[in-house]
Structures are given as structure tokens and as C-alpha cells.
Amino acid sequence: MIGILEYAQKFCEDQDNPKKAVLHILNRAKTSLKKGGVVVIAIENRMGLKYWLGAAEDHYGEPYVGLYDYPDSQGIQTYNQREWRQLLDVSGNKAYCFIYPFPDYKLPKVILSANYIQTDENAFSLLSRMSSRDYSEKWKAPCNEFLLWKSLQKTGSLEEFANSFLIIASDSQESLDLAMPYDFVHF
DSSP states (O other): OBSOGGGHHHHOTTSSSHHHHHHHHHHHHHHHSOTTOEEEEEEEBTTOHHHHTTOBOTTTSSBTTTTTTOTTOOSOOOBOHHHHHHHHHHTTOSEEEEEEEESOSSSOSEEEEHHHHHHOTTGGGGGTTOOOOOSSSOOOOSSOHHHHHHHHHHTTOTGGGOSEEEEEEESOHHHHHHHOOSSEEEO
């Protein structure tokens, strides 16, 4: 589900809020899988660093919309990592993991595993010369993003501020391990 679940309520108009619509789709996907199958979700993080730096929210074309929790929501929204964990837990997924594409899932140059970020104090170094993108207009971060990624890594917050997530969900940990067996992928 690449760039799909932010539109969940548009696909499930009978659901009265975006989170219920996401849960409905996750449950449908889960029942469609074979044993050991995986669901891959690629989606923006509404708390992504680029949004804090003033990039326009990808779906509304305006800055800070997701940070303000979509005050004029049209049923299109993304979630932060904590919200995704809650959604995945409520949907009954037995196993899931987050993988972090940089600068985002749309055109990644680097993908980092959570384990690598958490155990290698220099994981941020792979983000050197990496710039976030604003897909609605020409934009450049008002600061040195690399220094911010370095600081976020040092404080244990890099994952929370990744611009987007790859989420892999399955009924088994073995399937997750096979889906992303590497510490990182560099394109």
C-alpha cells in the first residue's frame, strides 16, 4: 500500500473517521494474506522533519497542516509513529516493524532499519548530503538538515522525525526478518 492509506476514508466512505477507515483496510488486507504473508505500507510521517522546517504537507500543499493535526481535514491524513503503532496494535497485527526511507519513501536514497538506528550511533552519517523534498513547490530547508539528523540520532529521536515510513506487518516475525534483513540499503 504505497501512498494509499492517507486516503483511507475516501475509499471507505461508510467509516466515520480516517482512523476507522485505516483499520478497516488493514483488517481486510490481513484477511487476504497467506500465512507468513506481509503487508507493506509506505506513507508520510505527519511529524516528519521537513514539515517542521516549513515544507508543504504533501496532500494539502500548505505548510504545517499535519503538525496542526489537520484542522480542515478533507478525510486525507497521515499519522506519526506513535499513532501508527496504536493503529497496528488495534488492528491485531501480531508482528510489524518500521523501516525509514530517506529523504522519503517516494524517491529514497537510503533506507535504515530501526535496529541500525538504535544500535549504531553513527547511523545518521548515511544521511550526509541528503535533502528533503517539497513536492508542491521549489523549496530548500532553511538549515543544515544533516546536523539536525545527527542531533536527532544523538537524542534517540531520529525515527520519530523521519519524513516517511515503510511499515511491514505480518503474522510472523520471521516474515519481517526476511522482508528487511539489512541494517541499511544505500541506492
